[in-house]
Amino acid sequence: MMENVVFNIVEILIGFSSGIAIGSVFIAILTFLGIIPRLIQLSRSTRLVNVLATAVVIGTLFGTYLSFTPFTSNQTVITLVIWGFFHGIFNGMFAAALVEVLNVFPLLSKRIGMEKYLLFLLMAVVFGKIAGSLFQWLYLMN
DSSP states (O other): OHHHHHHHHHHHHHHHHHHHHHHHHHHHHHHHHTHHHHHHHHTTOGGGHHHHHHHHHHHHHHHHHHHHSOOOOOOOHHHHHHHHHHHHHHHHHHHHHHHHHHTHHHHHHHHTTOGGGHHHHHHHHHHHHHHHHHHIIIIIOO
């Protein structure tokens, strides 16, 4: 009995320590790369900086909670479409800010000799992401 209690306490400490380490690295990456400020700048919402920062923290905590609990929610198709729409907007803006901060596409197009075709390269990535997402949700999830 006592061994189980000690084992559970050790598991809790390891999980908590790992969560703090991973969370700290995630925030350090976001801060170092300037993704959140650039995302705010791209969305032209500088007056809502505190609201957006709070939303990121609450969203992270809520997502973590949902990841570790057996919580399920039966929603209508319309609710799921709206939820997915907002997820897509956030992920798209987050990816765009990350790509812009890192200058990925201009460097990539220069390296592979496609400087003249940068727009086509970007569109290929966008349509590839859409096709991959649709394939995953329509084929692999059923």
